[in-house]
Amino acid sequence: MLEEALNEPRSQDGGSGEKGSRSEGTMPKRRAAPTTPSIRGVLVDRDGTVIVDVPYNGDPERVEPVEGAKRALDALRAAGLKVGVLTNQSGVGRAMISEAQMRAVNARVEELLGPFDGWFICPHAPDADCDCRKPKPKLVLDAARTWRIAPSTIVVVGDKDSDVEAARNAGAHAIKIDGACDIASAVDSIITDR
Numbered sequence: 001m002l003e004e005a006l007n008e009p010r011s012q013d014g015g016s017g018e019k020g021s022r023s024e025g026t027m028p029k030r031r032a033a034p035t036t037p038s039i040r041g042v043l044v045d046r047d048g049t050v051i052v053d054v055p056y057n058g059d060p061e062r063v064e065p066v067e068g069a070k071r072a073l074d075a076l077r078a079a080g081l082k083v084g085v086l087t088n089q090s091g092v093g094r095a096m097i098s099e100a101q102m103r104a105v106n107a108r109v110e111e112l113l114g115p116f117d118g119w120f121i122c123p124h125a126p127d128a129d130c131d132c133r134k135p136k137p138k139l140v141l142d143a144a145r146t147w148r149i150a151p152s153t154i155v156v157v158g159d160k161d162s163d164v165e166a167a168r169n170a171g172a173h174a175i176k177i178d179g180a181c182d183i184a185s186a187v188d189s190i191i192t193d194r
């Protein structure tokens with residue numbers, strides 16, 4: 001399941017015309033570039049992925065990490081990967097929380113889950129028609145540029161289809177958190193498949 005999620009988006013192949021005709025195990029070794037580029041960065045969604053989802057939360061005291069999230073994120077850091085947060089915070093754009101409240105919540109997240117290599121945040125309301133709200137690819141591409149790595153070496157881990165689609169739209173990989181896959185198993189598969 002996870003392997004499939006990691007292998008699915010192949011938009012970085014450069015249109016070599018080989019799509020759909022891959023036959024595993026029979027590829028000549030002449031290709032310099034691996035078909036699955038190694039992973040160099042991970043973008044985790046915030047709410048419902050690394051902390052318990054409290055809709056439009058502006059209170060740092062209500063931040064509660066998902067079980068196993070700290071250990072999983074530390075494993076990514078120890079593996080030398082960039083680790084960032086990719087999050088839609090429309091509560092700001094809807095004026096339900098202030099930007100200062102959002103920042104206070106994010107600071108608490110870092111306090112509990114360790115430092116991140118970047119926060120990639122869309123604060124806009126859905127009807128603002130901004131450039132950055134997931135599933136748009138902009139924030140994934142911003143992370144790639146900030147980290148000086150290719151989008152195809154980034155995995156987005158999130159609990160919604162919009163997380164997966166943002167990754168696909170950017171040419172990155174995606175792993176969806178659901179009943180069968182939590183942050184710990186997602187991270188295991190990233191480190192194993194790398």
Ligand SMILES: [Mg+2]
Pocket residue numbers: 045046047048049158159160
């Ligand atoms: Mg989420």
Ligand SMILES: [Zn+2]
Pocket residue numbers: 121122123124130131132133
């Ligand atoms: Zn936005």
